Amino acid sequence: MRRTILSAMALACTAVLAATAPAFADEGPSPAPSVTETTPQGPSPAPTDAPSKAPAKAPAKAPASAPSEVPVVPSGAPDTGAEPESEQSATGGGVIGGSALAVFAVGGAAVYLVRRRRATGA
Amino acid sequence: MTLPSRRAFATAAMASLLVSCGGHGAGQDTDTAERPRSTPPPSRPSAETGGPAEALKRSVPVGIRIPAIGVDTPVMQLGLAADGTVEVPPIAADDRAGWYRHSPTPGQTGPSVILGHVTVGAYGEGVFRHLARLRRGERIVARLENGKAAVFTVSTVRTVAQADFPTDEVYGNVGRPELRLITCGGPHTSDGYRDSVIVFAALSSASP
Structure with a gap:
């Protein structure tokens, strides 16, 4: 009876150990993987750096x-x-029209002054 | 005597099962956690630019047709003016477009540049009077001296101030066959038109 109990206990212990061993293994490596992951990450920047640098430099050189x-x-x-003709004529016409009006006004004023002088002189 | 041993086996079996299940779960988590890390570097999308048509051999353009705005005109050759600007077609009744001969011919790799007037003084409207009406996706067909035709598809139409003319975008390297159509636009001031209208197009096909 003792043997059977002992053997059962031993079996249970081995089963528990066998089961917990992977768990420990999981936990153990998890820091380790995190380290290994960080170390892979260490290398990973390097590879990513390397490709990113290589293409970045290559195209930069290529266009040059x-x-x-x-x-x-x-x-x-x-x-x-x-310049369209209509706008040319419009601006030209404006200038010509303005100068003609000025000449006409000056002439009219001169005629008015001459007549007034004659009227006062007579 | 048999009872305790059975219980012991049962508990041992249950314990091992539970622990083994938990262990696998953790493993999957790390997998899923690692996957996203490995997936991010997809630099392919940037390289996935739509496949443009293959470049054509050099052949001088002799005509251009833009169905969307009713343009069908012969094309002359233009060089550089004395002041370093590009020559433009003469002011004439039979206004036509002009290809800048220091740029690639339409269909060759690079930006082929074709100019046209929006207005031609006393002769009224120019051949590119409606260029600003072009929209993305519309077709431009350049007839070449060798009898072939290069078909381009409009990608962008821009109106920019002439003072800020984007020389690099118009004449810079593009690495594929493209076309630029240029004319004046915007309001007319005492110094001429204020803006430039630039059509950017890419080669979509070539007909024999």
């Missing part, structure tokens, strides 16, 4: 060395809008 698709670049914006 790549020939220009437009070798001769013009300056400024192209003048692709000749």
